[in-house]
Amino acid sequence: MLLLYGLLAIVPPLAAEEPAQAIKISHVAVQAQDIEQSVAFYRDFLGFAESSRLKYPDDGSLMLVNFKVSDDQWIEVFDAAKLKPGCDPLYQIAFRVADAEAMRARLARNGFRVPARCPMGQTKNFNFTVQDPGGYIIEFVQYLPEGWPLRDRGRDLPDTRVSELITHAGVVVTNVAAANHFYGGILGLKETWRGSAKGDVVSWIHMRVPPAGSYVEYMLDPKVVPHFCLEVADMAKAQAKLESSPYRSQYPKPLEPIIGKNRRRILNLYDPSGIRVELMEPNTVDGQPVSPTEAPLPKS
Numbered sequence: 001m002l003l004l005y006g007l008l009a010i011v012p013p014l015a016a017e018e019p020a021q022a023i024k025i026s027h028v029a030v031q032a033q034d035i036e037q038s039v040a041f042y043r044d045f046l047g048f049a050e051s052s053r054l055k056y057p058d059d060g061s062l063m064l065v066n067f068k069v070s071d072d073q074w075i076e077v078f079d080a081a082k083l084k085p086g087c088d089p090l091y092q093i094a095f096r097v098a099d100a101e102a103m104r105a106r107l108a109r110n111g112f113r114v115p116a117r118c119p120m121g122q123t124k125n126f127n128f129t130v131q132d133p134g135g136y137i138i139e140f141v142q143y144l145p146e147g148w149p150l151r152d153r154g155r156d157l158p159d160t161r162v163s164e165l166i167t168h169a170g171v172v173v174t175n176v177a178a179a180n181h182f183y184g185g186i187l188g189l190k191e192t193w194r195g196s197a198k199g200d201v202v203s204w205i206h207m208r209v210p211p212a213g214s215y216v217e218y219m220l221d222p223k224v225v226p227h228f229c230l231e232v233a234d235m236a237k238a239q240a241k242l243e244s245s246p247y248r249s250q251y252p253k254p255l256e257p258i259i260g261k262n263r264r265r266i267l268n269l270y271d272p273s274g275i276r277v278e279l280m281e282p283n284t285v286d287g288q289p290v291s292p293t294e295a296p297l298p299k300s
Contacts, residue, residue, distance in 0.1 A: 021103050022095045022187040025214035026141045028169050028228045029076035029092035030275045031083060035062065037272040038077050042067050044247040046230075046269075046277070047160030048075065051152065054122050056082070068156045069230070072096070072149065073166045080273070087137075089275050090226035092129070093169045093216070094139035095187065095209075100126035103140050110186055123148040133178035136171050162238050162279065163230035166214065168206070170227045170278075173218040176205070176297060183207045183216055195261045196293040197221075203261075220298050227268075227276035235265040235281050242269075263290050 032038035042048050048067035051074065056063050063082065067075045078091050097103045101118045108114050112130045121127045125147035129139045143149050157164075173179045183189045189207040192215070197203040201220070208215035217229075232238035235257050242248060242255055257267045263284035269277040284290060 021097050021099065021106070022189065022209050023098060023213070024096055024209055025073065025166050025169065026094040026096040026139075026143075027074045027076055027092075028090065028094070028166060029064070029078055029139075030228075030271065031080040031087060031089050031091050031273055032077050032271075033080050033273045035065065035077060035079045039065050040247065040250075041271045042075060042077060045242065045245050045251060046162045047158065047241070047245070049156040049158050049161075051156040052123075052148065068152075069161070069166055070157070070164050071153045074149075075166075088135070088226060089273060090136070090169065090171075090228065092137045092139050093171070093228075094127075094141050097140050097142055100128065100140050100142035104128055106186060118142075120144075124151075125149070132171070132182050133175060134171060134173055160241075162241055163232050165231040167229045167231045167280065167282075168215045168217050169229070170204075170217040170219045170224070172222050172224065172226070173205075173220055174222060174300065176218065176220075179218060180207075189216060193262075193290075194292040194295075195290075196295045197261065199293070199295060201295050201298040202293060225270075225274065225276045227278050229278040229280050231282055232267075232279045233282065235267060235279065238279055239267060259285055261290075263288070 039050065043050055048069065050065055051068045052066045054063045055061060061082065062079055064076045064078045069075060104114050104118045107130055114130055115128050118126045118128055125144050126142040127139055129137050132138050184207060190210050191205060192208045193206040194202050195204040203220055205218040206215050207218065239255050239257060253270065255267060257265050260266045263286065265281045265285060267279040269279065271277060
């Protein structure tokens, strides 16, 4: 986990009239201890197409490999050898925003360390990063007409993809109030559900982009493995696709779907660097909603 430096001061509550600016999760980024092994996992096992490779401008070495999940979302695989020690394996979570400069200014007003201006990245979009209260790197991206996501719509979307949607990313949270100020007060996400692993305390809190978009899952157990989630409409079909993949013989774990506490079918996969990739159906197994837990928060 990264050390916290994003909050520079105690900040007052935001004015109620300030609008939410997060639109949806744009992409997630993971570290790869061996980047070509991880590339093979996401390409040959999960079926995503490699859409681009970005290099460091100073020496031309490989920075990351992009895999399109849809026209609006993608997965970035970073070469861990080039990153600072201590970075979380789930290296970044990125949100698409309507106005990156407005978000940059908003974060600055609330005491977060931001760049002096909103830069344009190699993909020709405006983007910048901050750290959330738990130390995770959070990126904000404004898609521009000349940017790669809009330029390349309809490309690199093969039928081999196991999923077409990133639904959420899980972050370890030890201070719910601070996390709520960032994700709720500043980004405009709304709590929609709380779950409990054993019924004694809250284990998970879902903070969703309204009205029903992607969400951040607070994981209140500090020992859990970081993860992101891909939606699959039919778990049996997704499992069959994975089982028939030529990569299957290289994947050392059994493919064993479970029914989670949210009453949805889940299949946990692990990439070569140990990052959990959760496949999950969008609906409960019986079609009935699962009520949030009334258990208390864990004691800090």
